[in-house]
Amino acid sequence: MFLKNCWYVAAWDHELIDGKLLARTLLEEAVLLYKSETGRVVALQDRCCHRGVPLHLGRREGDCVRCMYHGLKFDPSGKCIQIPGQELIPPKLGVRSYPVVEKDHLVWIWMGDPSKADPAEIIDFPYLREPRWKGIPDYMHYKANWLLIVDNLSDFAHLAFVHTKTLGGSEEYAYKTKPVAIERLPRGFRVERWHMDAPPPPFHAKVLPAAEKARNVDRRNIGHMHIPGIFFLESMFSPAGSGSEQGRREGTREYRNCQFMTPETRRTTHFFWTYLNDWEGEDPNISRSLHQSLIEGFLEDKHLIEAQQVVIDTDPTFELQAIASDAALSHFRMTFAKLVAQEEAERGIVQAAAGKPVKPHEIGLKA
Amino acid sequence: MFLKNCWYVAAWDHELIDGKLLARTLLEEAVLLYKSETGRVVALQDRCCHRGVPLHLGRREGDCVRCMYHGLKFDPSGKCIQIPGQELIPPKLGVRSYPVVEKDHLVWIWMGDPSKADPAEIIDFPYLREPRWKGIPDYMHYKANWLLIVDNLSDFAHLAFVHTKTLGGSEEYAYKTKPVAIERLPRGFRVERWHMDAPPPPFHAKVLPAAEKARNVDRRNIGHMHIPGIFFLESMFSPAGSGSEQGRREGTREYRNCQFMTPETRRTTHFFWTYLNDWEGEDPNISRSLHQSLIEGFLEDKHLIEAQQVVIDTDPTFELQAIASDAALSHFRMTFAKLVAQEEAERGIVQAAAGKPVKPHEIGLKA
Amino acid sequence: MFLKNCWYVAAWDHELIDGKLLARTLLEEAVLLYKSETGRVVALQDRCCHRGVPLHLGRREGDCVRCMYHGLKFDPSGKCIQIPGQELIPPKLGVRSYPVVEKDHLVWIWMGDPSKADPAEIIDFPYLREPRWKGIPDYMHYKANWLLIVDNLSDFAHLAFVHTKTLGGSEEYAYKTKPVAIERLPRGFRVERWHMDAPPPPFHAKVLPAAEKARNVDRRNIGHMHIPGIFFLESMFSPAGSGSEQGRREGTREYRNCQFMTPETRRTTHFFWTYLNDWEGEDPNISRSLHQSLIEGFLEDKHLIEAQQVVIDTDPTFELQAIASDAALSHFRMTFAKLVAQEEAERGIVQAAAGKPVKPHEIGLKA
Structure with a gap:
């Protein structure tokens, strides 16, 4: 598996x-x-x-x-x-x-x-070695299968409901943001989503200078997910209407986030992460505040994801069901399942490489 | 099951x-x-x-x-x-x-x-809606299969040993009470037991006026057990020798008790209950005292019943053995097993409807 | 098993x-x-x-x-x-x-x-009834299969590393002591090991008169292990060079130790033990100090042995591997496996008495 x-x-x-x-x-x-x-x-x-x-x-x-x-x-x-x-x-x-x-x-x-x-x-994330990007590397332990965390990061749809008061900002995001642009990659995917002219989300507003807190922003999120469970996120907050969609960066504040999900067991996961910014200057409290905000947000996820694991443990026949916003995660799970099937076939484990690669519930896919 | x-x-x-x-x-x-x-x-x-x-x-x-x-x-x-x-x-x-x-x-x-x-x-227990019957509805969680609680309530034999100082009154009850009259019903049973001319049991004596505490009583218990695990008890305490067996009710104090056992899992049970009296008048402390006494008594049962569950979990081949006082519970378990078998057969689960309805140890019956 | x-x-x-x-x-x-x-x-x-x-x-x-x-x-x-x-x-x-x-x-x-x-x-250990041998009988609970404790007691090799500061004395013991003399018995073994001219180990030094603490000793350990898990140890500490190898006992201080491993489950063990001396006279603090030292030493073992059990539980296919110092324990496990196989064959449990007596990993033997 x-x-x-x-x-x-x-x-x-x-x-x-x-x-x-x-x-x-x-x-x-x-x-x-x-x-x-x-x-x-x-x-x-x-x-x-x-x-x-x-x-x-x-x-x-x-x-x-x-x-x-x-x-x-x-x-x-x-x-x-x-x-x-x-x-x-x-x-x-x-x-x-x-x-x-x-x-x-x-x-x-x-x-x-x-x-x-x-x-x-080894996939490169250069921001981890560039000194101008600051952040606090951290670790969290999950009582859940790592793919449930991958799922969570694969859509931006949950931001509105799970992280309303932390990383998201408003439930309206779920209805008003632009559609996610999805690019399917051989070993993962790239997603991009714009959310125009809205107040800065709480985690960002907290670290802004007073004058900026009240100004609307255009928010751009670009996420990369890679096999086996590696997530890179580039976030840009530009002044609303400043032409960020045309590539203008003036007044833009950026973040880089990386998250690494490594299975401990089929039911537990090591979660390594850091959240980087390049504009804190001599003020380490920016990093500290972002670090605390992210932990707050992650705990909101963790609460739900670990509850999912309990549900799946209780009824292993339960099959997760996809909605439209699951396109990216469905591609990822499918890709992952194929790679596992291929690898197990190579190891001589008798499994029909085509029809029935791995038991779907083992990786949480609907058959 | x-x-x-x-x-x-x-x-x-x-x-x-x-x-x-x-x-x-x-x-x-x-x-x-x-x-x-x-x-x-x-x-x-x-x-x-x-x-x-x-x-x-x-x-x-x-x-x-x-x-x-x-x-x-x-x-x-x-x-x-x-x-x-x-x-x-x-x-x-x-x-x-x-x-x-x-x-x-x-x-x-x-x-x-x-x-x-x-x-x-839905089986009716009218006392629950009649305002003159007072009580405090409560809940208890059991780490035991619900049928073990049904068993417990199916005999009055355990009152003497388990509840000597709470609901029972004396170990002599085990030897001196009249035999239990059992009526087998299609979906349960009715049991009735008289215990003549004995001191009031502790839980009852506690709430009696001082003058009554020392007087012997004739005690009548009528219990109804229904599928799947519903127990109604009518208790009457009449002055000893007052002719209660001939239907005279003068000076009689009555209680109504209902207990609902709902399986949470095969090993745990939700236990809903209330103990009602119709004579407390304006004194809610009667209800409160009875409520406390019943909890005390239930905890005595719980201690043994949860120990039974551990024994059964440790050795699932163990078969409970019936004695004479188990006539009612044996009838109940047999009835219950037949209903389950019938239902499973209807659901198309292949089980010989006659010979081997459900595995006896699954419901704790000796094969 | x-x-x-x-x-x-x-x-x-x-x-x-x-x-x-x-x-x-x-x-x-x-x-x-x-x-x-x-x-x-x-x-x-x-x-x-x-x-x-x-x-x-x-x-x-x-x-x-x-x-x-x-x-x-x-x-x-x-x-x-x-x-x-x-x-x-x-x-x-x-x-x-x-x-x-x-x-x-x-x-x-x-x-x-x-x-x-x-x-x-019943195997006799006469020191338990002889009044001149003093000690404090005690009990310890192990979260480990009893054979892992038997293993532990079957070699003196671990004394150097596990008990350096308690029962052993120095890591050099692992390299410098004389080879262990092993006698294979039909239902166990006898091991004997001499360690000449070394400082007394900490547990022994603690109870010695001040003048003796600094003097080197010749140390002789004779251990008997019996089926199912009974260990007797005779320890003698003689002044270095006093001729103890030739049977001279002058100035020798002796201990008798018995340990009884009784399986609670396949994963837990009752461990009964006492450590006896015949020279404390009127000073019960000798027994108390030895008792505390032994507990200290046993806890060092327990820490490792319970970790072994976790490893085995995690991967039941893991096969323990023998080194030269495991000759005694290998003999014991082999003897034990044969007796179990023989007994199970007698009980009519269908198991080829010869080829495949018990599954080796059940008793921790390499197949």
Whole structure:
């Protein structure tokens, strides 16, 4: 049910400072993450091959990690290189290691066939490394399947109802905004939506200078969703009528947002995110306010999404039903299902690659 | 395992005041209950047909309810009548609605085939609407199958041991009372038991005038149990030797008690009840004292009944064994099993209607 | 998966004082233990045969126990001897009773075929009854399969890493101690290990007179492990170089330790233990200090062992892998698996007695 051969975000780099042994379940596999003494990030199966004790209960020694039950020591490749009191070490003894790449403060991991792991495939979000874009990287844990979060981000329709007083602004948005322009991509989609001449939404108004708070804005949102669950959002707020649709940027305030959904299990998700702005100057409270507003908004989503998961758990035969605004998410789920089917077929799992790729309810699609 | 085509108590009417959206699981189905603006009680499947968000997280609008994820609006029949941002609404789009009837402060629901729902079949307990009968309607949640509570109420034998110091009075009752007269009914039973010339039980003595507390009473209990789990009890306490067995009522104090067991799941139960008296006059403390005494007694039962459930969960092969005092409950469980079998056969579920109606352990009967 | 036909420790005798009805799950069976009025320990199935209420919620009456739901009374053999309000008692009505033996402050129980229960088979640990050996009997509950605790006790290799600062003393022990002498027994094993000329380990140093704390010792550990999970340990600390290997005992301080692992379920274990010394004289603080040190050490084990259980639960296909120091535990698990297979074959459970005795992962063996 998981797509294995792709890059997932496993952690923010700040989660690994000071040699911390970080235990994190990813795609239902227990993984140990740590930064070795030489500064390289290591990802190993979090389970000693001897008696199964989690390695994160062990001790980092240089670039290696030692299980603190009977002292077996493993190098960054997962190979066992010491068994106290035993001279001969079986050459194949060891634990699985995973390809990892540290880039722009994120630790990416490849959970599938290591021979296929190509760091060039890691999707770039340059704002994460450009110093003028400021934000506070954060993490949230969801008791819900990651695709339910992908769904949530795939439409702007829910902004009006879920986030009326935080990220949205008014229920009228649901009826008055322009249609969403959707571009279907081989591994995701691009959506764009304009909302003209309306008051700034609460999260934005909060950080504006007093004079700007009362002025209407033209709001442009461009979202990119990528397999397996990576979301980039570019938001632009221009003075209403300033010609932003013609490409004029004067007086425009912009945000960049990235969100990474990594399955912990089929029912829980790691959610990494940051919300960036390029105009706070020397005032870090802009970032802090935006960070708090986003958390407030995310909690509104979380409340509903986790309730969805309970509903699905209670009745696994329930099939989600699409409405018009679900075009993007339907494309995404379909694309995702095909990739999973293809990958499982390659792994020799007998599944008719065409007719019945994966059980639809497993990824929440109506059959 | 549940009987679908019959009326169940879903709520007390006071649970729906002020437009509250009440989420309640009934027979393992998630139901939303609310009173519409026009005062009609509505029962809908508590799950938006779109993405599965529970409707009780939504908002009542007049007689309708709106899902607050993407704004779909449903009328009291469950039909979707608005999708914000979308003109055309598929005519079949909607959620299931359930027949409901509000009567005598109770909300009754029909979980089966709506075409068979006849409000005339709702069992009448007139004391609930007669103003001279006073009591405090209440609710208790059980972590146990509802039939275990039905069992408990089906015999008076447990009064002596479980409720010695509350509702019973003495362990001697187990040995000295007259035999129970049992009348087997097509959909339940009637039991009657006399216990002559004994001190009033603690719950009754507590509310008596001082002069009466010390006088022995003749106690008559008449219980009615009905499918699916409805219990009515008439209790009469007459001065000992006053001729109550010959129908004389002088000096008799009476109570009326009703208890409604509605399955939440196969392992949990909604328990609605009230204990009525017609002699408190202007003293509401009589009701309050009786209410407290009954809670005390019910908690004594709950402790044992929930322990039974744990035992059954631990070993689902365990078969309850009947003793002589179980005649009434055995009849009830047999009757109930036949009705379920018949209903499931009608629904086309392949089950030999005769030999093996339902798996006995599913309803706790010895095969 | 459990071995039934053998003696298990069910309780310390002090757990049954004052007529207490002790509920304890053993090998996934709910058992009631109590000491009858005449002083005999009784073990009954903890479930009334009538409606399944646990008997430990009942009342001891003399040598019997009464269920406090409907008053059925059971004698020490489990036979029902009274049903209030019913004259005739079906002769076979009753609950299962288990053979029990009280010996040296331990209550032993036989969970299998009663006809095979021979008290002579109870393994003797004479130090438990000899007054000069002092200690504090105690109990710990493990959220782990008992065999994982047996494993833990089967090697001395983990002392160095897990108990460095408590029972072990130094990580060097893992590399410098003499090899373990292993004797394979038909129903267990004997291991012996010498560690010469090293500082006393922390738990021992703590209770030594000041002058002795700094002197090196020769340490001898002899462990006996018996089916189903009984561990005896003899520890001797002699002044370094005093000739202890040649049998000289002058200045030697000795300990006796017994540990009894009784499965509660396949995932949880009752752990009974005491740590005895024969040299505290009139100073009970020696026992108290040793008791605290052992608890400290056991908690170090518990932390790892319960983590192992989580790992195994998460991935039941995981197969523990043996290293050289696992010779004793491998022998034990193999022996145990054979006995279980043999017993299950005798019980007529269709399992090829040879090829595939029990599923290896059920007892944690590599196939």
